Amino acid sequence: MLRNYLKTSFRNLTKNKVSSLINLFGLSLGVTACLVIYLITHYELSYDTFHPDQERIYRLVGTEKFNARADERPAGFVPNAVPAAIRNEVAGLGTVAAFHNIESEVLIPEGTEKPKKFEHRDFRKDNPEIIVADPQYFEIFKYQWVAGNPKTALSEPFQVVLSERKAHKYFGNLPLEQILGRQVIYMDSVQVKVSGIVRDWEKPSDFTFTDFISMATVRSSQLKRGIDLDQWDDIWSASQAYVKLPEGAKPEQFDGAFQRFSKAHFPNEFKFVPGLQPLSDLHFNSLYVDNYSRKAHLPTLYGMMGVAVFILLIAAINFINLATAQSVQRSKEVGVRKVLGSSRKGLITQFLSETTLLTLVAVGMAMLLVSPILSAFQSLTPKGLTFELFSLQTLLFLAGVTITTALLAGFYPSLVLSSYLPALTLKGQSALKGGSRGYLRKSLIVFQFTVSLIFIIGTLIVERQLSYIRNKDLGFSTDAIIEVQSGRVGKTDLLMEKFKNLAGVERVSKQWFPPMGMAYMMTKMKYHGKKEIELDVSAKVGDENFIPLYNLRMLAGRNYLKTDSLRELVINESFARRLGFQKPADAVNKLLEFDGKKYPIVGLVADFHEQSFHSRIDPAFIGYLPRQARNIGVKLAVKGQQVGNLKEVLASIEREWKTVHPDKKFAYEFLDDRIASLYEKEQKTSRLVNTATAIAILISCMGLFGLATFTAEQRTKEISVRKVLGASVASIVALLSKDFLKLVLLALLLAAPVAWWAMSEWLNGFAYKVDIEWWIFALAGLLAVGIALLTISFQSIRAALTNPVKSLRSE
Numbered sequence: 036m037l038r039n040y041l042k043t044s045f046r047n048l049t050k051n052k053v054s055s056l057i058n059l060f061g062l063s064l065g066v067t068a069c070l071v072i073y074l075i076t077h078y079e080l081s082y083d084t085f086h087p088d089q090e091r092i093y094r095l096v097g098t099e100k101f102n103a104r105a106d107e108r109p110a111g112f113v114p115n116a117v118p119a120a121i122r123n124e125v126a127g128l129g130t131v132a133a134f135h136n137i138e139s140e141v142l143i144p145e146g147t148e149k150p151k152k153f154e155h156r157d158f159r160k161d162n163p164e165i166i167v168a169d170p171q172y173f174e175i176f177k178y179q180w181v182a183g184n185p186k187t188a189l190s191e192p193f194q195v196v197l198s199e200r201k202a203h204k205y206f207g208n209l210p211l212e213q214i215l216g217r218q219v220i221y222m223d224s225v226q227v228k229v230s231g232i233v234r235d236w237e238k239p240s241d242f243t244f245t246d247f248i249s250m251a252t253v254r255s256s257q258l259k260r261g262i263d264l265d266q267w268d269d270i271w272s273a274s275q276a277y278v279k280l281p282e283g284a285k286p287e288q289f290d291g292a293f294q295r296f297s298k299a300h301f302p303n304e305f306k307f308v309p310g311l312q313p314l315s316d317l318h319f320n321s322l323y324v325d326n327y328s329r330k331a332h333l334p335t336l337y338g339m340m341g342v343a344v345f346i347l348l349i350a351a352i353n354f355i356n357l358a359t360a361q362s363v364q365r366s367k368e369v370g371v372r373k374v375l376g377s378s379r380k381g382l383i384t385q386f387l388s389e390t391t392l393l394t395l396v397a398v399g400m401a402m403l404l405v406s407p408i409l410s411a412f413q414s415l416t417p418k419g420l421t422f423e424l425f426s427l428q429t430l431l432f433l434a435g436v437t438i439t440t441a442l443l444a445g446f447y448p449s450l451v452l453s454s455y456l457p458a459l460t461l462k463g464q465s466a467l468k469g470g471s472r473g474y475l476r477k478s479l480i481v482f483q484f485t486v487s488l489i490f491i492i493g494t495l496i497v498e499r500q501l502s503y504i505r506n507k508d509l510g511f512s513t514d515a516i517i518e519v520q521s522g523r524v525g526k527t528d529l530l531m532e533k534f535k536n537l538a539g540v541e542r543v544s545k546q547w548f549p550p551m552g553m554a555y556m557m558t559k560m561k562y563h564g565k566k567e568i569e570l571d572v573s574a575k576v577g578d579e580n581f582i583p584l585y586n587l588r589m590l591a592g593r594n595y596l597k598t599d600s601l602r603e604l605v606i607n608e609s610f611a612r613r614l615g616f617q618k619p620a621d622a623v624n625k626l627l628e629f630d631g632k633k634y635p636i637v638g639l640v641a642d643f644h645e646q647s648f649h650s651r652i653d654p655a656f657i658g659y660l661p662r663q664a665r666n667i668g669v670k671l672a673v674k675g676q677q678v679g680n681l682k683e684v685l686a687s688i689e690r691e692w693k694t695v696h697p698d699k700k701f702a703y704e705f706l707d708d709r710i711a712s713l714y715e716k717e718q719k720t721s722r723l724v725n726t727a728t729a730i731a732i733l734i735s736c737m738g739l740f741g742l743a744t745f746t747a748e749q750r751t752k753e754i755s756v757r758k759v760l761g762a763s764v765a766s767i768v769a770l771l772s773k774d775f776l777k778l779v780l781l782a783l784l785l786a787a788p789v790a791w792w793a794m795s796e797w798l799n800g801f802a803y804k805v806d807i808e809w810w811i812f813a814l815a816g817l818l819a820v821g822i823a824l825l826t827i828s829f830q831s832i833r834a835a836l837t838n839p840v841k842s843l844r845s846e
Contacts, residue, residue: 055393057741058354061734062397062444065350066436067404068730071412072343073432074405078239078420079331082318085238087177088279093286093311095121095131095276096323097293100306101559101571107306111275111323114307115266118169118276120300121309125292130279132171133250135262136163136326137273140699141246142220143205150220153205154700162243163327164201165221167258169250173233175279176242182211183231189249193256195219196231201245221248225256239419241318241328268305272326278311286311331417332716335723342727345486347436349731351444352479353738354390358448390445394437402433412726415719447475477778480742483735484782484819485789490728491815492790496807497721500798503805504714510643511550512586515671515681516706518549519688526695527665533691534669539684541672544580545664550587551644552709560656561628562614570613573645573655576663582640584670587657591619592638601629601658605638610654627656634658647713648803669703720797736826739775743827764832771831772824779823783816790815 086092095118099110118133142150156164170189173196178185181199188196197205197214206214217229227248235245253262262274280286293309301307312323321330405422423429519534521527527545534543548554556574561567575581579597582589582605595603604627611622619639626633642652671684689701711718754767791807798804 057737058350058357058393058444059397059400061350061353061737062394062440063400063404064730064734065347066394066397066440067401067408068346068727069343069436070401070405070433071408072339074409074420074422074429075416076336076340077428077432078417079318079336082239082331083241083314085236085240086314089314091129091280091282091284092175092314093278093280094314094317094323095278095309096312097307097309099270101304106571109322110270110307111312111325112270112272113274113276113309114268114270115262115264115274117267117300117307117309119264121276121296124296124299125289127281127284128278128289128292129281129284130171130174131276132169132175132278133274133276134166134168134172134244135253135273135275137165137167137221137248137258137261138163139165139221139225140223141165141205142223144218144220151205152698162329164244165246165248166244167248167250167253167262168244172247172277175277178233178236181232181234182215183229185231188231189247190251191230192249192251192254193225193227194230194249194252195227196233196247197229198233198235198245200235202229202232219246221246222257225252225258227252239417243327267300268303270307272324275325275327277314286313329417335716335720339723342723346727346730346734347440348443349483349486349734349738351440352483353734353741354393354444355447356476356479356738357741358386358445386448387441387445390448391437391441394441394444397440398433398437412722415722476742480739480775480778481782481785483731483738484779484823485786487728487731487735488783488786488815488819489790489793490724490731491818492786492811493724493794494721494728495811495815496790496794496798496805497717497724499805499811500801501714501717501721503803504648504717507648507803509551509710510587510641513551513706513710515673516549516584517669517671517685517688517703518546518706518709519667519669519692519703521665521667527667530667530692530695533694534667534688537684537687537691539672539680539687540669542580542584542670544584544668545578545659546581546666546668547576547660547663548666549668549706549709550575550585551646551706551713553646553713555645557653558629562625563628564615564625568614570610570654572610573653574660575645575655575657576660577657577668578659578664581657581659581668584668587643588641590639590641592623592636595637595658598659599661601634601660603637603658604629604634605640605657606636607640607652607655608642609652610656611639613654629656648801651802732822736822739823739826740829743771743775743829743831768828768831772827775823775827776820779819780816783812783819786815787812 083089094111095113096109096111097113098107100107113133115133115135118131121128122131138155140155141153143153144150156162168189173185173189183196188194197219199211202211202214205219206217211232214229214232218226219229220226225248230249236242248258250264253259253264289311297306297308312320317323317328318331319333321332402424409416409420409422519530521530531543531545534540547556556576557571558574559569560572561569577584579595582594590608592605595605606622606627608619611619614622614625616622622636622639625636627636628634640657644652645655669688671681673681685703688703692701754771757767757770790812794807798807
């Protein structure tokens with residue numbers, strides 16, 4: 036019986052080639068989109084779900100407040116002294132482990148030969164790897180130990196545990212047991228011995244660490260310069276701590292103890308109240324920042340799931356529409372089958388088998404397409420994502436998609452076809468019980484184009500916002516400016532002199548970081564006027580060349596003079612307004628208190644963006660702090676220069692760098708690239724919406740094309756009669772098109788409020804944004820009408836140009 040169903044299904048599908056190909060194409064795109072989005076969302080949602088007792092693991096976070104007038108803010112890190120104190124003072128909390136991210140070159144001694152050197156990681160590509168950790172770290176996060184004793188591996192100073200991959204990277208193919216006791220040097224002088232080796236995790240995790248230096252090493256080495264374990268009055272993003280609660284314990288039961296802990300240890304202006312963040316929240320909660328986790332945007336993931344469902348629905352709707360449109364052609368087949376004894380159940384099974392066969396072919400095509408698509412959209416997909424066909428989760432997902440799609444697309448058409456009355460169908464009369472005026476088919480077309488229009492409107496608004504971001508004046512120049520790391524303290528001035536004398540270099544400046552980017556520093560400043568005003572302000576650090584290099588616009592006063600320490604300040608407009616000055620010039624020569632000392636304001640610059648357009652411009656000052664100004668901003672002279680000249684200038688900068696740091700890797704970053712990285716999420720959203728729009732429109736138009744074909748075929752004789760009576764080609768095309776265009780316009784009316792709400796929610800995340808204007812919806816409607824007209828006009832014109840004699844000859 037099954038063989039007969041499949042054989043008959045194959046014949047029917049090959050007989051109706053156009054509709055079969057349309058359905059196959061639509062279903063293949065829909066299933067492929069579903070599969071790709073499933074792989075992405077499943078991968079993101081599986082981060083750090085493999086840890087034993089992961090539901091009991093929490094990150095120690097908190098809320099910070101720098102003074103009574105400051106805002107309370109969430110902090111994903113803790114003051115350095117907090118973890119050890121909490122371990123001893125908060126009863127029943129369980130296991131507490133602190134760690135600190137550090138960045139360092141690594142040296143491997145080679146006897147009397149020059150040590151083997153491993154460079155810093157590339158911050159733009161590589162995950163953080165080196166941490167200084169408490170021994171309790173390995174009690175909370177379970178690793179498979181391949182060498183060493185987990186109980187003692189981090190208990191003493193100058194010990195390090197390596198991952199298996201990193202051990203082989205440092206020491207080659209040496210047996211793991213022989214690597215134990217070997218020496219590794221961090222920070223040029225911190226010499227540690229390998230005390231253990233653990234197996235690398237193969238599942239998705241934000242804990243990509245491979246070098247675990249014992250916390251006891253801090254107090255006995257130069258690490259104490261960067262990690263003050265007794266610090267209570269400040270917090271750094273590199274300072275992290277995790278807690279593994281006892282069985283049955285709930286995080287809320289420690290709220291009171293944390294409040295008492297805060298009152299005991301933070302009696303002064305700076306306040307910190309500890310809290311617990313679930314491990315499952317780490318990968319998604321952007322309120323708690325750190326130096327290692329890659330944040331995924333949960334609303335985007337849910338949006339992607341919705342896109343996948345809608346695309347598959349659109350493809351299923353095509354099948355339903357084309358199948359019901361073809362039902363008249365198959366009515367006699369149904370009549371004959373019923374007369375010969377077929378039951379309605381048997382007919383439903385027959386028609387569902389056709390849908391299932393087509394869906395299976397579509398799933399097969401999707402499996403072939405998914406790997407190339409993942410490669411093509413690598414920038415959209417998380418690093419490490421792969422397609423494993425024979426994994427249980429993937430096979431179960433594909434089985435679920437196949438069954439759901441087959442039922443979704445095939446159930447209603449099979450009910451319609453199996454309900455035909457044989458006595459009427461064999462007479463050539465209408466055979467559907469109760470009759471039908473095609474309301475369902477029209478509703479489904481409206482649904483298809485409603486979804487497509489929502490995507491079109493979304494595309495227009497997202498692209499408009501991105502264009503606004505690209506073209507809005509940032510308040511400073513970004514053209515041909517690079518940042519170069521000085522490499523080592525004390526070498527910055529020497530490199531500055533070398534760069535300054537190069538042909539093709541317009542200006543250089545010592546700085547901490549450029550005006551805009553992910554890195555920024557907040558500090559406190561006081562103004563003693565009629566009343567004392569204390570503000571959290573952003574600090575921009577650079578020498579006297581910083582303001583002219585970035586072409587910051589001076590509104591009043593002057594730039595600060597060349598000096599070897601902080602003596603004068605320049606502030607921005609927002610800072611002046613917050614201090615109560617109506618005119619920029621009024622702020623000049625006033626004094627600001629910073630770090631216990633008073634400094635004069637000598638100039639005021641126009642506001643400039645420091646962070647992405649998601650954030651408002653904060654009060655900011657610019658000054659020269661020699662200890663922080665370790666990097667170099669370089670303005671390249673590019674007017675009238677060719678690309679080849681620019682490469683020559685960069686090569687000459689690298690040559691000079693190598694004369695100072697012959698054993699280090701030269702690296703630079705264009706400011707434009709750094710700013711672009713702020714909008715990586717928005718760029719991904721744009722590509723996602725554009726891709727979804729293209730797929731939705733393509734599938735919808737394929738279905739519309741098929742329906743137009745069948746409509747033209749069904750009205751062949753009507754068209755011929757009209758032509759004989761003198762109807763023009765244009766009037767016939769308009770006749771065949773107007774019904775479809777009415778449905779598209781109805782879809783626009785339904786799509787507009789949904790798209791307006793969705794895009795308003797998205798734009799609310801920006802402090803600086805475009806307005807949603809009426810013409811966007813009008814343009815989307817024109818695009819949809821134009822696409823629909825292009826789709827159906829081919830068949831309409833073809834039908835209108837057909838010789839009427841051919842169709843009327845049989846009458």
